[in-house]
Amino acid sequence: MSEVLIKAKKAKEISYQLISKTTDEKNKALFAIAHQLLEDEKDILAENAKDLQLGMEKGLDSSVLDRIKLDSQRLKTIHHAVLDLIELNDPIGEKLDVIQKENGLEIIKKRVPLGVIGIIYEARPNVTVDAASLTLKTGNAVILRGSSSAKYSNSVLVKSIQKALRTTTIPPEAVQLIEDTSRETASELFVLKEYLDVLIPRGSKALIDTVVANATVPVLETGAGNCHIFIDESADLVMAKNIVKNAKTQRTSVCNATESLLIHSNWYEKYGTQFIPYLIGEGIQLIVDDEISQAFPELQVATVEDWATEYLAMTLSVKLVQDLSDSIEHINKYGTNHSEAIITKDENNAQIFQTKVDAAAVYHNASTRFTDGFEFGYSAEIGISTQKLHARGPMGLEALSSTKYVINGSGQIRK
Numbered sequence: 001m002s003e004v005l006i007k008a009k010k011a012k013e014i015s016y017q018l019i020s021k022t023t024d025e026k027n028k029a030l031f032a033i034a035h036q037l038l039e040d041e042k043d044i045l046a047e048n049a050k051d052l053q054l055g056m057e058k059g060l061d062s063s064v065l066d067r068i069k070l071d072s073q074r075l076k077t078i079h080h081a082v083l084d085l086i087e088l089n090d091p092i093g094e095k096l097d098v099i100q101k102e103n104g105l106e107i108i109k110k111r112v113p114l115g116v117i118g119i120i121y122e123a124r125p126n127v128t129v130d131a132a133s134l135t136l137k138t139g140n141a142v143i144l145r146g147s148s149s150a151k152y153s154n155s156v157l158v159k160s161i162q163k164a165l166r167t168t169t170i171p172p173e174a175v176q177l178i179e180d181t182s183r184e185t186a187s188e189l190f191v192l193k194e195y196l197d198v199l200i201p202r203g204s205k206a207l208i209d210t211v212v213a214n215a216t217v218p219v220l221e222t223g224a225g226n227c228h229i230f231i232d233e234s235a236d237l238v239m240a241k242n243i244v245k246n247a248k249t250q251r252t253s254v255c256n257a258t259e260s261l262l263i264h265s266n267w268y269e270k271y272g273t274q275f276i277p278y279l280i281g282e283g284i285q286l287i288v289d290d291e292i293s294q295a296f297p298e299l300q301v302a303t304v305e306d307w308a309t310e311y312l313a314m315t316l317s318v319k320l321v322q323d324l325s326d327s328i329e330h331i332n333k334y335g336t337n338h339s340e341a342i343i344t345k346d347e348n349n350a351q352i353f354q355t356k357v358d359a360a361a362v363y364h365n366a367s368t369r370f371t372d373g374f375e376f377g378y379s380a381e382i383g384i385s386t387q388k389l390h391a392r393g394p395m396g397l398e399a400l401s402s403t404k405y406v407i408n409g410s411g412q413i414r415k
């Protein structure tokens with residue numbers, strides 16, 4: 001039997017035990033995990049250094065290495081994220097509806113765990129702990145299949161988590177890692193319908209497309225982020241500078257970073273000659289449309305492909321649009337339904353933009369970088385859903401639950 005099958009079977013078995021764990025038991029487990037991670041800091045950082053070394057040897061990009069990197073401070077942030085989860089309400093068992101029928105039947109709609117969750121995710125060790133702690137708090141068992149580029153970090157983190165769980169009433173196999181990081185193990189998860197209740201692919205468009213095309217397990221899609229900012233005619237110059245700088249440069253490798261800028265042509269006429277040099281001065285490589293290129297011939301000219309590209313780097317495509325509806329049309333054509341923003345003083349335009357743009361998060365006068373579980377108050381996220389069913393946007397505790405009807409009678413029969 002393969003590693004994936006053995007672990008998936010075990011997870012299914014454990015998931016039936018987790019259903020009835022109390023909030024107190026789950027919170028004690030989270031507390032134990034948070035402290036064990038700090039106790040194991042030396043081992044964790046040593047294993048993380050191996051991933052970084054291998055990453056450097058493989059020539060991984062500096063933004064990818066930065067994603068993989070752990071240090072004392074980052075480990076403390078992870079520790080605090082786990083502790084924060086303790087403070088959040090446990091959604092499991094929550095009564096969402098109570099219907100009292102005339103015949104005396106009481107119909108209760110309750111939140112329940114999903115069961116076994118599989119997650120295939122990028123080279124980011126904090127996701128290992130986020131996914132483990134969110135699924136644990138919601139009474140789910142989890143099968144983690146992280147990136148080969150973070151295998152040593154993920155392995156030591158899961159060992160630490162399981163060590164902590166051994167001191168609690170939660171079985172350590174509630175959190176299991178697939179140690180074999182070959183593509184075959186990911187593909188094996190796609191079709192384990194018998195044991196997995198949900199599969200969450202977290203990564204590039206190529207990964208999501210492969211999973212959607214091949215999975216028989218129900219999929220909760222996350223997705224790439226070709227995020228836009230539209231600077232409307234009435235936008236404040238200082239605000240536009242601050243938001244675009246933050247959304248593009250604060251962390252370039254993340255899915256909620258802005259990749260494409262649309263500027264109202266009237267605003268550009270007024271501010272273009274100072275705004276474009278400002279962005280260049282911030283170290284951003286601009287790829288611009290024909291009109292901007294006439295004024296700034298030193299800049300690279302955009303092709304249609306650029307409008308659809310998620311650079312994940314200090315690169316930004318820039319295009320002039322005639323009006324609000326032009327911007328909405330462009331975003332709905334080239335965007336990835338992740339995070340989109342408008343900068344405007346016109347409330348009516350903001351409302352039209354927020355209604356018509358088809359994305360998980362649509363901002364007015366704020367940076368796209370806020371699409372994040374912690375920023376939304378969920379403590380962490382298991383991914384950012386760009387689909388519409390079950391969950392959309394940063395997926396926190398509620399997104400990891402389903403519902404069930406519990407019906408109490410006293411001998412009623414249907415007439």
Ligand SMILES: NC(=O)C1=CN([C@@H]2O[C@H](COP(=O)(O)OP(=O)(O)OC[C@H]3O[C@@H](n4cnc5c(N)ncnc54)[C@H](OP(=O)(O)O)[C@@H]3O)[C@@H](O)[C@H]2O)C=CC1
Nearest residue numbers: 121122146147148186203204207222223224225255383384
């Ligand atoms: N919406 C969201 O919540 C998030 C979206 N993203 C998006 O992810 C992308 C960046 O992450 P990146 O690491 O490049 O993502 P990848 O899709 O390359 O990798 C993600 C994971 O999937 C595995 N994988 C990739 N392709 C396949 C395949 N064909 N079959 C099986 N497994 C596969 C990888 O394994 P291995 O690495 O070992 O090859 C890794 O574990 C960006 O587009 C970003 O926007 C990232 C995080 C969150």
Ligand SMILES: N[C@@H](CCC(=O)OP(=O)(O)O)C(=O)O
Nearest residue numbers: 122124253254255256372373
């Ligand atoms: N939660 C993140 C965004 C999602 C994410 O994990 O993105 P990525 O760095 O592409 O793996 C953040 O803004 O901090």
